Amino acid sequence: MLSTYTYPRYAYRRPVELDAPHAKRRHPVVVVGAGPVGLAAAIDLAQRGQQVVLLDDDNTVSVGSRGLCYAKRTLEILDRLGCGDAVVAQGVTWNVGRTFHGEEEVFHFNLQPEPDHCRPGMVNLQQYHLEQCLVERAQSLPNLDLRWQNKVLAVTPQDDGATVEVDTADGRYTLHADWLVVADGARSPIRRQMGLDMAGRVFQDRFLIVDVVLKEPMFAEGKAERWFWFDPPFHPGQSVLLHREADNVWRIDFQLGWDADPEAEKQPDRVLPRIRAMLGAERDFELEWVSVYTFQCRRMQRFRHGRVLFAGDAAHQVSPFGARGANSGMQDSDNLAWKLKMVLDRLAPESLLDSYDAERVAAADENLLNSTRSTDFITPKSAVSKDFRNAVLTLAGEHAFARALVNSGRLSVPTHLLDSPLNTADSEPFAGTLHPGAPLADAPVLHQGLESWLLRHVGGPFVLLVFEADTQSVRAAVAAAAASTVPLQILLVSLGAGNAPAGCTRIVDHKGRVQQRLDARPGTAYLLRPDQHVVARWRRIDAAAVQAALQRATASDP
Amino acid sequence: MSTLNTQPNFSAPGVTPLHAYMPGDQFYEQLIHSHQGLSDEQSRLVNARLILLLANHIGDLAVLQQALAAARAGVAPKETST
Numbered sequence: 114m115l116s117t118y119t120y121p122r123y124a125y126r127r128p129v130e131l132d133a134p135h136a137k138r139r140h141p142v143v144v145v146g147a148g149p150v151g152l153a154a155a156i157d158l159a160q161r162g163q164q165v166v167l168l169d170d171d172n173t174v175s176v177g178s179r180g181l182c183y184a185k186r187t188l189e190i191l192d193r194l195g196c197g198d199a200v201v202a203q204g205v206t207w208n209v210g211r212t213f214h215g216e217e218e219v220f221h222f223n224l225q226p227e228p229d230h231c232r233p234g235m236v237n238l239q240q241y242h243l244e245q246c247l248v249e250r251a252q253s254l255p256n257l258d259l260r261w262q263n264k265v266l267a268v269t270p271q272d273d274g275a276t277v278e279v280d281t282a283d284g285r286y287t288l289h290a291d292w293l294v295v296a297d298g299a300r301s302p303i304r305r306q307m308g309l310d311m312a313g314r315v316f317q318d319r320f321l322i323v324d325v326v327l328k329e330p331m332f333a334e335g336k337a338e339r340w341f342w343f344d345p346p347f348h349p350g351q352s353v354l355l356h357r358e359a360d361n362v363w364r365i366d367f368q369l370g371w372d373a374d375p376e377a378e379k380q381p382d383r384v385l386p387r388i389r390a391m392l393g394a395e396r397d398f399e400l401e402w403v404s405v406y407t408f409q410c411r412r413m414q415r416f417r418h419g420r421v422l423f424a425g426d427a428a429h430q431v432s433p434f435g436a437r438g439a440n441s442g443m444q445d446s447d448n449l450a451w452k453l454k455m456v457l458d459r460l461a462p463e464s465l466l467d468s469y470d471a472e473r474v475a476a477a478d479e480n481l482l483n484s485t486r487s488t489d490f491i492t493p494k495s496a497v498s499k500d501f502r503n504a505v506l507t508l509a510g511e512h513a514f515a516r517a518l519v520n521s522g523r524l525s526v527p528t529h530l531l532d533s534p535l536n537t538a539d540s541e542p543f544a545g546t547l548h549p550g551a552p553l554a555d556a557p558v559l560h561q562g563l564e565s566w567l568l569r570h571v572g573g574p575f576v577l578l579v580f581e582a583d584t585q586s587v588r589a590a591v592a593a594a595a596a597s598t599v600p601l602q603i604l605l606v607s608l609g610a611g612n613a614p615a616g617c618t619r620i621v622d623h624k625g626r627v628q629q630r631l632d633a634r635p636g637t638a639y640l641l642r643p644d645q646h647v648v649a650r651w652r653r654i655d656a657a658a659v660q661a662a663l664q665r666a667t668a669s670d671p
Numbered sequence: 672m673s674t675l676n677t678q679p680n681f682s683a684p685g686v687t688p689l690h691a692y693m694p695g696d697q698f699y700e701q702l703i704h705s706h707q708g709l710s711d712e713q714s715r716l717v718n719a720r721l722i723l724l725l726a727n728h729i730g731d732l733a734v735l736q737q738a739l740a741a742a743r744a745g746v747a748p749k750e751t752s753t
Contacts, residue, residue: 486696489703497706497714501699507745512677517695529689546689 114400117326117360118241120173123248125262128279130286140166141457143277143290145265145303147171149180149240150425150442151296152247156194157450159257161643163457166288167257168279170264174244177402178324181237181356181364182339182436185225186527186552187443188232189645193572196246197232203246204238205357210339212521216346219509220519229626230555231566235436235524237337237358239324268293268303274420292453293421296442301427304413309423313411314485316432317371318492321378322404324362325388328397332357341521343491343506347390352491352521354434362401365391366433368492375405408432410485412477416445417470424449429477431484434491434522441480444527445473451643455667460599465668468535476528483523490520527552530646537640537649537662544632553645556626560618562610567627570620571645574600575663579654580628581607582635586654587614590638593659599667601659606633642666675737 130136144155147169155167183191183200191197212220224234251257266285267278270293277288295303304311332338337357345353351368358364367387369378377383384403392398412429416422425442449469455461493499508515530536530550537549547554556567571578575597579590587605594601594616603617606627613619622628631639631650640649640662649662664670681694688694705721706714726735 483696486700489700495706495714496711497709497718498703501702505699508741511744512741514677514679514695517679517692518699520692520696520699523690523692523696526690 114402117362117401118239120176120241121245121248123172123259123261125172125282126260127283128260128263128281128286130279130288131281131283134286137289139274139289139291140164141290142166142292142294142453143168143275143288144294144296145169145277146296146298146425146427147244147248147251147259147261148175148296148298148425149243149247149439150446151294152244152251153190153194153443153446154294154296154424154450155257155259156247156251156254157446158454159251159254160194161450161454162256163454164256165258166290167251167259168263168265168277169259169261172261174248175240177404178239178241178358178362178364180240180243180439181358182440182524183236183238183243183443184436184440184525184527185230185232185234186525187440188236189552189555189568190443190447191246192232192568193447193645194247195250196243199246200238200243201232201236203242203359204236205335205337205359206233206236207337207339207357208234210341210521210524212519213340213342213345214506214509215342215344217510219343219506220516220521222524224524229557229624231557231568232555235339237356237364239358239360239362240439242359265297265303267306268295268421270307270419270421272419291420292457294449294453295421295423295427296425296446297427299426299430301423303421304423304427307418307421309413309418311409311411311413311430313409313430313481315409315411316407316488316492317494318407318488319369319371319373319375319378320406320408320433321367321369321373321384321387322402322406323365323367323384323388323400324358324402325365325398326360326362326401327392330357330361331355331363331392343502343521345391348387353391354521363398369405373405378405379403406433408488410481410488412474412481415470416473416477417466422449422453422466422469424473428473429481431480432488434487435480435484436522436525437480437484440525441476441528444476445469447644448473455599461667461669468533468668472528472530472533472535475530475532479528480525487520487522491522533648535642535648535666535668537665539650541652543650545630547631547639547647547650549647549649551647553639553641553647554630556622556630557624558606558627559610559621559623565620567620568645570604570618571641572643574602574643575666576602576604576641577654577659578604578606578631578639578641580631580633580635580637581605581619586636586638587617589654589656591616593654593656596656596660597663598660598669599663601663640666673731673734675734675741677741 354366356364424445
């Protein structure tokens, strides 16, 4: 098979613990698993000034393209981690998905129907490219100790941390961690070793996944869409999904049914005719990667087990239709890192991490719900279920209501943490969807006369975003920040340029999109978490109300 | 004359969905769930009963006539339709 990618080999280094086995040095945070989620968590913590050890049992990135579609919210998280530009530049941007029944298009969607967002709805990029970007970023952070070929053998949870037995080529050693972040993937050896169950559904269907390199691209250079077929003439009775990847690699998923023999289906004599039937006999291609997968929709009951925190596929698994796997894992990491850092810095009680569990379990349930619904539509389990599916598809050409029911995957969107215990409820009405718990919408702004984006100015400490009214509103914001027990940054949004008052950053809402998306009036203020989620908002700043909301947002209510 | 509504129309009172597809997906899930554990024959009976219940709720014969025609369109040859 062809390979468009050369796997990097990362160097193993002898861990210091092997030469000082009795020195019982404690590590504040150990992260297990250098996949996208573990890397993101370690980078986020390190960027926040935390010393982190990241363990991985391999010495390279993900083998095979695997996770492919990275949603807008993930790109925004990657921006904060210093990898957004590299991922977007390497990847294939797309916003439009088309669904066909037979040869007829029955439905299409646009993930980014409105202008003035920095990031597109989705970028396709092979998982190995994403991981390589993240590894390079991790290696640039001096306080991130990334240890390749360090395999975790056993974890023993304790009241004040966990001991981690690690195996290397040079022998075994023990790490003492105050906090352990487990991102060791869907098969999570640590989850199994701790005897923690996953509850959910196994779907009785198999899918063939093929990466092919095309000599001639199917779409114009740089252009891409997601195409999904129900019952196409080249693969009757089943579904097919097509995605463009980077390097002119194309991902094709063929539904095979439960009776298919996974080993036989991976052989070129079975795979090649399927691709020729789809692409036409005259199109030149080469195989790059072939796999057969099944999937489950399930999650752990809890993601926090004392000082051990589970994230990503280790904690929850969804069907691939909707790109909700890696994208939800990145939101786990985004949610966890700032909370863990605040707890480590004694700026918040340990119970703040219960909100990681509450918020991300709710998010997992939303992802499971959507991916299960899509899967039930794509692979009907009974004759009547198939009847309804086909009824929807045959009505969809003519009737709008049926088009809305065509479900080939509801693509990953960030979870709005509306029921979070950290939120302060609105006391005055706001239009739109940026309720407490929602991730802040991006918008174009000017900063020091240069074009910038709103989200670039949010994501360090808590931010009090204030729509400038009079000097009184600025004074109130400054007073709120001065009274705050946790670091609070003030971000002034103004209509015209001017120097920022001391201690504030000023951005200019030159297109009016910030005001529009936040339903703001002069004096309106939003309190934003370090993960860019809205946690409280007011029409006028009151320092005491800001302080109360900050305490609530850090689980520090009196 | 009343017209059959074929625009997306599922909703839950007082709930503004974050994504337009949500109420429709919820109905579809409930519809499939209502057949769980039934034989094909039982499912056909449930479907027939469901059609009658919904038809009575709609009541308006003009609307029902349009729905009957829309359901049949493209399934059977035109000349045999009534």
